[in-house]
Amino acid sequence: MTFTACVPQKTESPGKVQKTVELHYQLGVNYLNEGKTPQAVKELLAAQTLAPGNADVEHALGLAYQRKGLYDEAIEQYKKALEKDPKLTEAKNNLGTAYLAKEMPDEAIPKFEECLKDPTYSTPEKAAYNLGVAYNQKKDLDKAIVNYERSALLKEDNINALFNLGFCYEEKKDFAKALENYKKAIAVDPSFKEALYRMGLVYQERKEYPAAIEALRKVADIDPEYLSAHLKLGELLLIEGNPTEGMKKLEFVVTSDPEGPVGLEAKRLIKQAMKTKQENK
DSSP states (O other): OOOOOOOOOOOOOSSHHHHHHHHHHHHHHHHHHHHHHHHHHHHHHHHHSSSTOOHHHHHHHHHHHHHOOOHHHHHHHHHHHHHHHOOOOOHHHHHHHHHHTTTOOHHHHHHHHHHHHHTTOOHHHHHHHHHHHHHTTTHHHHHHHHHHHHHHHHHHHHHHHHHHHHHHHTTTOOHHHHHHHHHHHHHHTTOHHHHHHHHHHHHHHOOOOHHHHHHHHHHHOOOTTTTTHHHHHHHHHHTTHHHHHHHHHHHHHHHHHHTSHHHHHHHHHHHHHHHHHHHHH
């Protein structure tokens, strides 16, 4: 599951040296926003050299390292930023996400809780969502649900929180609530193919095959290469008495992924369908 890190914002710093620091810093942040991580690291290291211990620079450099997958380095930078400015709440959130990336939820949880206690924090829905992810990593679905719901209340169009709520309820076999949240996510973004796919699986679990087929058709229309959707669609079409289209979907999967797990499952279903057809003659 995903989590949400925050890009630090520009802050003004007086003095001639600090103007140069600010220039490198702002260039670094701009590069981060543009997804140009190597350039961001270069500019932020230049700023750090001129102003070692600047909380904003250390924070931004941490995020750049995190973008590169250097989580230990990112954690070190976030800690340096917080040593200089303990009130830098975005750094606490980002430190928590670095811990999540290393699958260290026990270390991450206190950081997100600190964020939620800060009344000045402008995006508490991110910390609540990340707290849900942390409890998900701990396999504590009930606490994950509480925090995803908190995130969705703070920001009603938070499709990741809604999707994860649906997934948690699906894991708990509460299919009605799973569908409710997947539908909310799809209402925000009708092209949210993962939510549509999971909704199709829930309908299949409830043996509501026409509804499952409808959801999976939408997934296949949005992403014609979504092989898992084609696989399930083929399986359900066979169940619903449409062998021609069902076999066509399964053959497409086999052609696209002949030796992969999805392709092998499609082969198994084709073989099973042909055997059943022979037995019914």
